Amino acid sequence: MAYVSKRVSDLSGVEADDKEFLEIIVRKAPGLEEPVKLDVLPGEIKNLKSAGELVVLEVKSNGDAEQVIVTVEEWRKLSPDIDKIVANADGVRGRRKGFRPSV
Numbered sequence: 001m002a003y004v005s006k007r008v009s010d011l012s013g014v015e016a017d018d019k020e021f022l023e024i025i026v027r028k029a030p031g032l033e034e035p036v037k038l039d040v041l042p043g044e045i046k047n048l049k050s051a052g053e054l055v056v057l058e059v060k061s062n063g064d065a066e067q068v069i070v071t072v073e074e075w076r077k078l079s080p081d082i083d084k085i086v087a088n089a090d091g092v093r094g095r096r097k098g099f100r101p102s103v
Contacts, residue, residue, distance in 0.1 A: 010038040028067070 008015045022045070024038045055075040057068045076082050 007039065009041050009044060011040050011044045014041060016041055 006015050007018055007021060009021070020041060021039045022042055024040055024045070025035055026032060026038060027035045051071070053072040055070050055072060057070065059066050059068055079085060
């Protein structure tokens, strides 16, 4: 007795050779609790369009954190100097910019 395995698209159920498949990792989507992997064929995702340049923010308040994703256009509405402000902001790890410990 022998076992035969077939690979089919998670989107369409179409069978194809292993080398034809792409793997998509879905990190965040409505109703998704943890990342998942999808096997798809190139033609099934050819019409997906990138959202363009995005800014990924983490907004923290009282110990809670929420990820917010905005377009660069929306981001730049916060301030006409937002690029300069971010370039001069402190990193999230390590010392504050310009800090020198006294010896």
